[in-house]
Structure formats: C-alpha cells, structure tokens
Amino acid sequence: MTKYVPPVTRRNYGRSHGYVDGNGQKMPGVTTILGDGLPKKALINWAANATAEFAVDNWDELAGLSLTERLKKLQGGRYGVTDKAKKRGTEVHAYGERLVKGEAVANVPAELRGHVEAYVRFLDAFQVEPVAVEFTVASYRFGYAGTADLIADLVDPQDPDGEPVRWLLDLKTNEKGIYGETALQLAAYRYADVYVEDGQPEKPMIAVERTGAIHITSSSAELIPTVSEEQQLKDFRYAQQIKRWDSESRELILPALDPPESTRLVAKVDWNEVSA
Template sequence: RSTKSAPTGSDRIPRRSQGWYRDPLDSKVKLRSVTTILSQGMPKEALVFWAGNLTAETALDNLPYLVRASLRPEDRAEAYDWLRRAHTRKKDARADIGSAVHTVIEAHVLGQPIPAELLEDDEIAPYLSHFLRFVEEWQVTFEASEMVIANYREGYAGTLDYLLRSPLISAALKAPADAVFMGDTKTGGELDVKGVYAEAGLQMSAYAHAEIGWLRDGTKVPLPKVHDTGIVLHLRPEGYRPVPVACGDREFAAFLHARDIA
C-alpha cells in the first residue's frame, strides 16, 4: 500500500506539462493551458510570415557561412538545422527578457532589490530601464506576479503575468481609482507599429474569469475582480507604451469558442 503523503505548501500548485495543468491534489483533474488553447484554437497566419521572413533575413545575413556549409555534406545538415531554428532562437531571446521583467516585478511585489546582473546585462538593461520608467511614470503597484489561476468549471488553467493598480491608468480609462487591472508584457514587433495583437485580450479574459489562484505558498485564494480592460505593456529597447486591451465578457465568450475549436 502506498504511504505517499498528500502534497503540501507550494507543491499544491498545479504545474504545466505538455499543454495541461494537473491538480496535485486530484490526479483525475486535467486543466487545459490557456496558451495551448489559443495556439490550437485560433489561426495565426502572421506567425507563418514572421517565421519565413526571419529565416530569409538570417540567411541573407549569413550567406558566406551557408555557402561554405552547402559544399560539405557533413556541414550542410548542421547549417540547415541552424537556419530552420532561427525563429525558435528569437522566441527564446524574448522569453529571457520576459523572465527578467517578471523577476523585477517580483522584486517590487516583495520589496526586494533588483538583481544587479539584470541591470548590467547590455541586452536586457534597456527593456528594464523602460519598464521601471513605466512603473514610476504611471504610479504602478503590483498585486501579484506569475500567479497560477484556474477555472474548473470551464476546464482551463494558466499563469497570468501580473495584476496591477495605477491611479493614472484608472483616470485615463475612467475606472475607479483603486481598480485592479490584468497586465501582460509583450516585447516583439516595433513600438507604435505592431507587437500587440487582439489575442492578448482573449488570453487576459481567460485569466480574468478564473475562479481561483494560488499564492506562492500553495494557498488557494479567490481572484479579485479585475477591470474589463487589461493593460499590455509593449516593451522595446527604444521605449514603451501601455496599450489598453478589452478583456471582458465578450472576449471571454470568444476565448471559450477558441477552446471548443481546440
């Protein structure tokens, strides 16, 4: 007979694996990941063109290497793999920036100093500088960061970027001064041109309509009611812009439709 004890502390938080969140306290419960639902339930034609353009750009920037590799069979396969993974490397780099931003947010939430190695990283530092400027200029405070949330009734779970308050954002959106906003950070595209897409509203609507969330110590808590407009922080090396994105009931209905398609 098994003597394994029930999970305690942070081990009670569902963890994502292969597109699903599994409840450690009930092995029968599987909750579909929000991002997986959106990746499988919505067409993303722009990503196909983005990957193709990035591969072509990478090839043209590295023609001497590719020409040399094409002449040697043992190098050709390696060059092919390197070239076809250009878009993956780009996404990995953005993930590093996103992780650094979340580390800074967590430091704010917990009242801890920002790790010096992040501020000294030549690639990441510009992003963090603009992020800190956003926090100061918009008088932002954070309620949560990287919180796992779930909606058992609708069968999904995910990890929200952050919850924030800002009296200036509230005033701009004519919302109550103490309103809580769903927040997300995007680092792609070009500032004031592209990089923030409507899908962000569906993703944030799923988080906003979650029933519960988990604190870092594994405690299960109800989520606070959030405003039906979320804030996407478009963060680039040259600057930042906060973008209001609808994430209310209408967007949630669209998310559930995407879930059904997925």
C-alpha cells in the first residue's frame, strides 16, 4: 500500500474536492472508495427507469429533434435527476452546519424550508451539542481521507435523564433512505487516525460511543443508528482493495505476442469439403 505522510489537506475544485498528504500526494476519499469498490445493482434499474421517465416527460421536445440530438438528450437525461439531488444535499449540509453551530439562517429557498425546519426540530429534540463540525479525517495506516459531518453529544432517547451520548453522524438527504454503505463510511471515519477542523493542526480522532445518520427530508429528520464497528472497517478495506484492483486491472492484460517463425502446418481446413 502507498505510504502517506501528515498533514492531510482537503482541496476544493469547484463543486468537487480531494485530499493530499504532506508530500502533495493524492489520498483516496472514503466516498470515492465506496463508489468504485461496491457493486451498485440498484443503479442499473434506476438508470433505465430514469431514462424512460425522461423520455415520457419530454416526448414532444424529443420528437422535434434529429436522431443524433435525441440520443444525446436521452443519454444525459438521468443526470438531471442526480444533479438536482446533489445540489439539494449540498445546500442542506450547508444550512445544517450553520444551524448546529447555533447560527441563524435566513432567506432559505422555499424548496428547502421543510428540510431546514425538520433539522431544527431534530437539534432541539435531541439537545444536540456539537463537538466537531464538517471536519477532515485521515488514516495514514490504511491510506484514505474523508470529510465527516458531525460529532455531537445527544440526549439518549432511551434514557433522557442520563448522560449525553457521543455520536459520529452523517447527514443524508436521499429520498430512498439510508443505504448499507453508510455503515462502512462511518466506520472509516470512526477509525481514522486524525482529524482536522477549521484549518487547525491535526489531532487524534475523537472517540465516539455510537454512529448513525440523520435522514433529513422535507417533513422529518430521523436519527438512524448504524453498526460501524471494526468489522465494518474491515469490510470498507475490502472495498478499498476492489477499487485498487479496478483502477489497476488494465495493467494485468499484457500486449499480444507475435507467433514464432515456422513452416510446420498445424491446422488444416478443406473449404471444398461438403458435409453429408
């Protein structure tokens, strides 16, 4: 495995971002590892359905295009859905970061007001006390980095009069709910070596008692616990190896070999033979 050295730095590239170590060497991101290292069987059906829905919703417009233009529109139709979902997720995360820090937010777009109000109710209901917000983590042992949303102390819903419980949490706005890979994502964050917040020096990763996702929709924000223990870290590392293999797999196929020079005939075919 490639050796990485501290300190880790998150670099933003427009709407994307990446991570580099102290030598400027790129470090794989947790979500990229999971995206490339886990099978996405549901995406096959989703892509087909999204393309079909786009065709039906834009039937008249498509009919007026040339075949080449029509094909291009259909091929890109499903990306409009994902772009909209990513934009919503990014904006909800931004509001969530400010809200959990106790900042007031204003001029919330109408389509996001339900999400913001639901998260406000969540923060009040669980009496959320932030410990670290929107911070970078890195594992030099296992070679990855990532951005975690929140470590916070929450009132235990099973024991509201007891001591608060420290959670590592990830905000999710997916309409379909929380997927299993979230457990691996949080395990990778939980067992990272260090974390960096607000440009401060690296510190040892904060220990937590529980892990989970906050599923935020336009009507509710729910606390969804995950099992993100050492076994899930191992599972994450299996996905990491699959990603590595996938990126290197072409190197396993070598150039074709030329045959040696020879006059000996091995195979014979009589093209004039007629079978009975």
